[in-house]
Amino acid sequence: MSPQEPAQAAPEQLALLRGAVPSAPPRDDGPQLAPTRPVAVVHVDTGLPHLDRPFEYVVPAELDEAAQPGCRLKVRFAGKDVDGYLLERRDQAEHTGRLAPLRRVVSTEPVLTPRTLAVCRTIAERYAGTLGDVLRLAIPPRHARAEKALPLEPAERARTPEPTGAPWQRYVAGPALLTRIGAGESPAASWIARPTTDPALDWPAALADLALATLRSGRGVVLVAPDGRDVDRLDAALTQRLGAGQHVRLGAEQGPQARYTAWLKVLRGHVRCVVGTRAAAYAPVQDLGLLACWDDGDDALSEPRAPYPHTRDVLAVRAELEGAALVLGGFTRSVPVQAWLGAGRVRGVEAPRGRSDLPRVVVAGDDIDIERTGPAARAHLPSRAWEAARAALARGPVLVQVPRRGYLPALSCQRCRTPARCAHCHGPLALDAAGRRPVCRWCGRVEGAFCCPECESTQLRSTVVGARRTAEELGRAFPGVPLHRSGAGEVVDDVGSAPALVVATPGAEPLADGGYAATLLLDAWALLERPVLEAQAETLRRWTAAAALTRPGPDGVVVVCGAPSHATVPAVEALVRWAPAWFADRELRERAELQLPPAQWVAELTGPRLALADALRELDLPGEAEVLGPLPSLRRDDAGDQQRALLRCPYPVAPDVLTALRSMRAARSAHKELASIGVRVDPDPSLL
Template identity: 75%
Template sequence: MLGAAPAPVRPPDGVDVAETRPVALVQVDTGLPHLDRPFEYLVPRDLDDAALPGCRLKVRFAGKDVDGLLLERREQAEHTGRLTPLRKVVSPESVATPPLLALCRSVADHYAGTLGDVLRLAIPPRHARAEKALPVEAPEAEPLPAVVADAWRAYPAGPALLARVSAGEAPTASWLARPTVDPGEDWPVALAQLALTALAAGRGVVLVAPDGRDVDRLDAALREVLGPGQHVRLSAEQGPQARYTAWLKVLRGHVRCVVGTRAAAYAPVQDVGLLVCWDDGDDALSEPRAPYAGTRGVLALRAELEHTALVIGGHTRTAEVQSWLASGRARPVEVPRDRSAQPRVEVAGDERDVERDGPAARAHLPTRAWQAAKRALQTGPVLVQVPRRGYLPALSCQQCRTPARCATCHGPLGLAAAGDRPACRWCGRTVVDFRCAECDGTRLRSTVVGARRTAEELGRAFPGVAVHRSAAGEMLREVGSGPSLVIATPGAEPIAEGGYAATLLLDAWALLERPVLDAQAEALRRWAAAAALTRPSRSGGLVVLCGAPSHTTLPAVEALVRWAPGWFAEREFTERAELQLPPARWVAELTGPRVPLAAALESLHLPDGVELLGPLPVGRPGAEDAERALLRCADAAVPDVLARLTAMRAARSARKDLVSIGVRVDPEPGLL
């Protein structure tokens, strides 16, 4: 076993081993938590030159040929028995560099996962053709342009951040990007200029954004600021060969700047000096595969390990980053408040609107929003953000307002298009004769209006005006500066040339009433992203928030009206700290069927000071028997709890339990 005294190498009969460092320490890709440790193998003489640390291997394990990564080579073995020789060196390319291995091990430990799971996320599958086609030696790099930082002049702390990055220091900054429709000062250009500052100082750069649209904007800005050939992109839209070629360019040192989606956080940039995460509150940056490591957390661990600068940017600030500010771990970078530089924000449906317009003041498209759109269409495009896609995604009984449910699976009923019959959104069954289970009513009404129905209604309300739709599967990148209506779901808003003349944020209640911890923070993040595409108030830009609850003033609504995302983040973190909620307290989530989950919790033997909340039903479609429990404790107890969680998973794996227990450390607030 590992940890025993070194033993002489005992090769099998007839195996000629390498003369120097004949023992290979291999991370075998078993996928089993109880086997999450390196194993020792012999290096045959004929594989001596190719078996380099970090290369991909084939080894014999449990009677099968499986994949592995060579971690290091040693002179002596710790195993006292005979060692099995390596079967094959798949490629001599050292894909697992020492910094990458250290990061993956740190991520696995922090999130109670296995090294193999993290390595699968960090290292893309091999593409032999790409590996052979790319030259090993890096070509002579084109000189970088002179450093320009115009986009940072408006930020009082901007010059200091640039100076520290240029000096090779490791500051951590929370950057609140100001809303602007000036292409030369927008957030992609600002990040490109920050990247140029680090590259000019001889340091590498990693920039991570939530989705392909944001990566496209950063990619274009980097080409403009850095020049061609100075960076690569890593995103899901690339094919296997293109993606692996880009990754190899980074590994072999052809380029030192990477932009991409969440997997780019692991990119093996040489001598990295700057890590950037844009819009860290977006759920697209949450890894859906074990060990569920969020991008913000991965970059924070990497910044600590490799002593690099870390910048978390966005139009809003998450409570997690606010906790860094409260502890002194990070410093804020933001502009002084200037109302004329931001769009004016109005809230439709207040008492004056009700007194003047009656029930129309709280309609799907209130009178104030309609009037604002009519005026704005005289000078430019109008953006309409709708929280839900589809036509009528939710229906209810016309008589008693009870949500309409499927008689078979109890899923919600919706309408896909005008003239269609209602259908279940879970099982897809069409409902011919609806009958309410509460009052026997037979008529349906719309509860939520989707983007397609909204586009249909606005097309009738503004005849002769072009109507564009943008949502998943039909996303627009940009629109012109002429009058038009753009109906978009959150995250799919196209860029308008010169900015939108007005933005309407419909059905605010649909975001505010989500039963999750970060409902208000997520609503503000989505509203601010749309409002940032709107012209400033000095140019007549207007944002109208529709459908917000009128009985109380919510902090998210107030933060949008005042454009005070920093104030909202501070308030959000303070309230969570008082209630001992994340990120003020460490939390781990365990999910699984009721009986196995109870057994797993009992096997943890939780120490004093660790709270167990639940278990309670998960409440998701298709998971009727699933339950979840939360473990909550202070930071001092975290290492002990992580060790117990790791041991529990390993013990269940060793017993070959058929049911797995999901473990998610630091779950995103949207999951709580």
């Protein structure tokens, strides 16, 4: 298959865009061809699903040496110069017509390795996407200065020290995992980390031990974490054990030149160890031996760009294709990984049961508290939490986790409790600071004179208290105690061991020297009662991350405030018992009964109402597949006409449904339908 030269008539180009294969009689006045393997198979970055296939070009003699598999190219396609990658060179062409020549070689660097190509193709197939979309995620943009500045040959590597093994002695299967990886084997493990305030035993030290064992076996390492703060901890642990310059960091915070330089160091073999965020999952490490991910349940590891692959799945695909070990760790176990555990894809690595090395967990607001303190037991800061904070401040810092940022992020009518809405767009009203007027969180308009549409009251009350208002209340309750706030835009990395109050939103909790003396988890209902599938699993993940920063044994206490009292809440029970494995198994069994993911394969289709209805009619689905909807879209930034539908089926049927989805997208692209249909396999659980 080949696009024609621009000298040919425009109807041939139109036929190509419609998916046809044009042909033309060969001509004798073409360019001088390469003497060997003159046919180049090229991936052309068209961005069109129906053209998501390789095309053939001829290699001019002057590009013979430079045009090698994996390099970046410029080719002529549909009358324009477009980017492409050279996949391979052949002696004979499959296309019977005349082939257009390559325009030029942008860079001789073989950035698209065969293993990266295989991984990207598999991800594109599993997520009903195009190869070009995945390649944009896997290969960073070229930076010419970085290519010229970095030496081609790697320097001599320093000797890799032996792993201590101390962090893995706390787990039943930990020593065996470390030994197998060090021996060059490729186990797959789901690791539930035990919290500790000892840096030599914490999770960064444990992952650094696995990296050392892998490097000593002569293989490479990829370590992935959800955000920059976790990457900082991994980076520091690796630098301490390996020394400077023995690994690289890949992340979105790097500039174009720094990121491309780090990526080139991996490609050229200067280093064999990579640590970073989700982009590091595609790093072209040579002789890959270990792929590890910390806290795979964090939504930051879900790619926000098409085809929306999850880092957990990218690592699993690489481990399968490249024969590497896979370790998925966290203080909890995500429900998808629990499904893998049940299917035998991974083995569990856990600590023996017991609470001697864990902080004590208490739930405020129970019947005893109500009988003793009355309504104060269910206040924003209950009496038991206040007492625990006052006692803990004599021993060290106190962490207060608040689920919402801002001052008063949600308001309601003082008389009838109806949520306060903007008169213009009906968005929720919030208060930015004391003494200010309410502001709409959607359109930003200031509400001049609020009037409840139900009871005509003009008075407002707080529904949810944010981190800034909580900090004000704590400052008045504990005068003279240093107060730190950590959240969006003002994240604090660490605090000392002196008594202090630290108010933080989930994910922004600073580290404390020696751990916190107490941790208060406020407004538990705000996390637990969200109407989404992952509410309880996400709540437990955030709680355990904060509780893990607390001192173990009698020196530390975790107080859960505002938990619903109408029934036993599994997430609260799992935290009190510190039983994340029990919770993940229970959650998976309940979803299996209700045919919810990950027990069932699910894909989400979004688009305008009429276009989505046409797309659903065009789908050739197997009988086991079920269509749910369409219904109005749940995304706030979508237009009013946007709708969504869910496709649900058992996993054995998923390949047939994926084939139908790819065919539907290709057909709509070939027919030049103006309205696009978004396809998202394994959609965001917060929208289910």
